[in-house]
Each structure stands twice: as C-alpha cells, then as structure tokens.
Amino acid sequence: MYLLLASLLAGTTLAAPAASLATCDRDFLKTQTDAYIAAQAAGSTSDLQTSSGKFVYTQNFKNASLSTGILATPLKIDHNRSTYDTTACASFTELIITDSKNPHVIGTQLHFTDGALTLMETIVTSTGDWLFNPAGTLKYASQEKWDPIPEAKRNTRAVIQAAADAYLDLFNDKSVKVPWGNPCARLEGGSYVQPSCNVGVPSGIKQTNRRYVIDEVLGSCDVFFDFAGVDPDSHEFRVEDGKLRYVHTMTVMK
Numbered sequence: 704m705y706l707l708l709a710s711l712l713a714g715t716t717l718a719a720p721a722a723s724l725a726t727c728d729r730d731f732l733k734t735q736t737d738a739y740i741a742a743q744a745a746g747s748t749s750d751l752q753t754s755s756g757k758f759v760y761t762q763n764f765k766n767a768s769l770s771t772g773i774l775a776t777p778l779k780i781d782h783n784r785s786t787y788d789t790t791a792c793a794s795f796t797e798l799i800i801t802d803s804k805n806p807h808v809i810g811t812q813l814h815f816t817d818g819a820l821t822l823m824e825t826i827v828t829s830t831g832d833w834l835f836n837p838a839g840t841l842k843y844a845s846q847e848k849w850d851p852i853p854e855a856k857r858n859t860r861a862v863i864q865a866a867a868d869a870y871l872d873l874f875n876d877k878s879v880k881v882p883w884g885n886p887c888a889r890l891e892g893g894s895y896v897q898p899s900c901n902v903g904v905p906s907g908i909k910q911t912n913r914r915y916v917i918d919e920v921l922g923s924c925d926v927f928f929d930f931a932g933v934d935p936d937s938h939e940f941r942v943e944d945g946k947l948r949y950v951h952t953m954t955v956m957k
C-alpha cells in the first residue's frame with residue numbers, strides 16, 4: 704500500500720512539470736503576444752484567451768478590468784517588439800503609439816500557468832509621464848538592433864538578470880559593479896543617452912518589488928518594479944557579451 708502510494712506521488716510530481724513545459728516554447732509565446740498586440744490594435748479583448756480560473760490584470764500596478772482598461776481603446780501601433788521567457792512562461796511587449804489623438808508608450812508582461820494566461824500587467828505611459836515623447840521613443844527604438852544572439856555567444860539567465868539587477872541596485876548603492884557596455888544607450892522616455900549609460904543615475908533610491916521576463920535568445924531582461932518604492936516602472940535591458948548594450952525605461956509619474 705505504502706509503495707503504491709509512493710509511486711503514485713512520484714508519478715504525479717514528475718508528470719506535472721513536463722506537461723507545462725511542453726506547452727511553453729517561443730512559438731506559443733509569440734502566438735500569445737501576437738494576440739495581445741492585435742487586441743490592442745482593435746480595442747477588443749474578445750480574442751484574448753485569459754485563464755478560466757484565476758486571472759489578474761493590473762494597469763500601472765493597480766488591479767483593473769480588461770473591459771475598462773487601455774485594451775478597450777483601439778490604438779494605432781507604430782512599433783511593437785516582444786521577448787519570450789520560456790523558463791518562466793512569460794513575455795514582455797513594448798508598444799509605441801505616436802498618434803497625437805492618443806499617444807502612448809506601453810509595456811506589458813504576460814504570465815502563463817499551465818498554458819493559461821493568469822497574470823497580465825501593463826504599464827501605460829502618457830503625456831506628463833517621465834520624459835514622455837513617443838516620437839523620440841520611436842525614432843531611437845527603430846535604430847536599435849535587438850536581433851537573436853548567435854547561440855555560442857548567448858549569456859545565461861543568471862548573467863542577464865545579474866546585469867539588470869546591478870543597474871537597478873546602483874540607484875541605492877554606488878559601490879555596485881555594473882557591467883557597462885561600451886557603447887551603451889539608454890532610451891529614457893523619448894530621450895536618448897549614449898554612448899555611456901553610466902550618467903544621470905540618481906542615488907539613495909530603492910527599486911523594489913521586481914518582476915522579471917528574461918529571454919536568453921534576445922539577451923534581454925525586462926523588470927517591472929516600484930521606482931523608489933512608489934512609481935510604476937519598467938526597465939528593459941539588452942545584454943551582449945555579459946554587458947549592458949541598451950536600456951529602455953518607462954516611468955509612470957503618480
């Protein structure tokens with residue numbers, strides 16, 4: 704009896720992760736981000752398949768409803784770029800909308816559990832937010848290369864996340880060693896800081912409550928966090944050869 708129970712339990716624990724891993728590859732995540740981008744373009748959530756169980760949606764880090772949030776408004780999207788975290792089964796999408804009637808720069812993390820969309824968090828920046836200027840964001844974002852990194856040159860998740868964390872830790876601890884790239888460019892709202900990113904980083908600020916989407920193929924790490932423990936913020940990093948190449952920021956001013 705004991706042996707039977709033990710083998711049943713062993714079977715269950717082995718089968719569960721295998722089943723969920725099988726559903727989460729880049730194709731799956733790309734299909735999901737395509738559906739999300741199409742939903743935002745149409746201003747309709749009818750084709751978005753959210754989990755039939757627990758589903759949480761936040762807009763600027765407050766619980767919100769899909770039907771009354773930004774997704775209910777059709778937006779003319781000039782630029783979209785997504786990254787895929789097949790380990791955590793999550794994605795990040797950057798959207799730039801220069802349309803003067805409704806200008807936005809939007810960052811969205813999708814998180815899946817057993818193949819179902821269980822958490823969607825979106826940061827919606829608009830006029831009045833930190834250095835908001837979508838024409839500038841579009842201009843500089845379109846010049847950058849976020850191509851897949853050749854397999855032999857890819858960094859591990861740990862290295863990519865450590866580079867992102869070092870940058871965010873620097874705000875509170877000037878002794879942190881940040882793997883600066885040379886060149887490195889920071890797209891902060893619509894302003895572009897280059898060829899060094901090691902300028903204008905303030906001090907005495909704790910960046911808390913970090914949520915990550917890491918893509919080894921693209922060398923990227925997006926982090927959602929509370930800027931100074933207060934403002935909804937996204938910092939997305941591109942890491943090449945272990946060093947920071949690009950930083951994209953979105954900060955909602957409360």
Ligand SMILES: *[C@@H]1O[C@H](CO)[C@@H](O)[C@H](O)[C@H]1NC(C)=O
Binds near residue numbers: 759761764
């Ligand atoms: C949103 O609601 C969920 C419960 O559905 C809760 O766990 C979470 O803390 C809430 N988040 C915020 C930002 O209020």
Ligand SMILES: *[C@@H]1O[C@H](CO)[C@@H](O)[C@H](O)[C@H]1NC(C)=O
Binds near residue numbers: 740741780781783784
């Ligand atoms: C998203 O960007 C790709 C190019 O990267 C483009 O082919 C596609 O049409 C865009 N989608 C929307 C809805 O704008």
